[in-house]
Amino acid sequence: MPNRLLTALRRALTVVLDWITRHARGFTIANIFTQAGIIVTGGVVRLTGSGLGCSTWPQCEPGSFTPEFHPEQWFHPAVEFGNRTLTFVLAIVALGLAIGVWRSRPDLKWWALVPGVGIILQAVVGGITVLVELHPLVVAPHLLLSTALVWFSVWLALEFRRAPRRAGSSVIWHQRLIALDVAVILFLGALTTGAGPHSGDAEATERLALDPELIARAHAASVWIFIALFAALVWRVRRDRSAAERDEVRKAWAVLALVTLAQGLIGYIQYFTGLPEVLVALHLVGLGAFAAAHSASHYLLKTGTRA
Secondary structure (H helix, E strand, C coil): CHHHHHHHHHHHHHHHHHHHHHCHHHHHHHHHHHHHHHHHHHHHHHHCCCCCCCCCCCCCECCECCCCCECCECHHHHHHHHHHHHHHHHHHHHHHHHHHHHHHCHHHCCHHHHHHHHHHHHHHHHHHHHHCCCCHHHHHHHHHHHHHHHHHHHHHHHHHCCCCCCCCCCCHHHHHHHHHHHHHHHHHHHHHHHHCCCCCCCCCCCCCCCCHHHHHHHHHHHHHHHHHHHHHHHHHCCCCCCCCCCCCHHHHHHHHHHHHHHHHHHHHHHHHCCCCHHHHHHHHHHHHHHHHHHHHHHHHHCCCCCC
């Protein structure tokens, strides 16, 4: 009987592993959406002032991993606990991704572990964020790490399916210059958030000792530099032709251009309207979309040759 049970468990495990392997590409896509989704839910926590809805970490309240709900105080604990619970969804997707890629694309098996490691790091940084009562110097890395994981997840998904890259002369140094500016945009955006009014909790009033208007203008300037560099890059490769008419790079240009313009528009509107929570939330949605769009464009523009 024990041998039969063991055999049945092995067969069941094989069926599950085979199913995950067949759907490995689906897990790479799900990983993108879940990594981007945590940016949005984290933003909701901050914008609703629920950052300290759970007062400690890894427990929610001392002696309990779940929040203590009271008639007069239930909303903030529910929002913060819900955001923490979503981490388990990310972990399940990351595990499926690691298994599927490990079994179907051994050449990418170590890269497939990055999302899982990133989730662990995010949990630790998130815990530290609570323990230091939402200090902006910790909140900013928390946001930047999520954005980096979105960027990487898109790269991994494209690499997994061997997405066809452009045929033409290399523009790698132009791409690197744009990537550097993207890093500056994200960094200045995090500083702008840290200097702004949305601390995440009414009691966590400490903000970065920066002039919000000045840092916001620096952030906007870096976006304008990106637009100029991106337009120049599109001009350089505008006449490219795919060897087998499978080149997706033109779609990547269009998506990145639309996302950038939408982000810029939302950014200016929220700046001149006093940073309303709805627009800030939309800007966070756009942040994930911008990171994903740039990653896709960066990947697809690469060629096998160097200039």
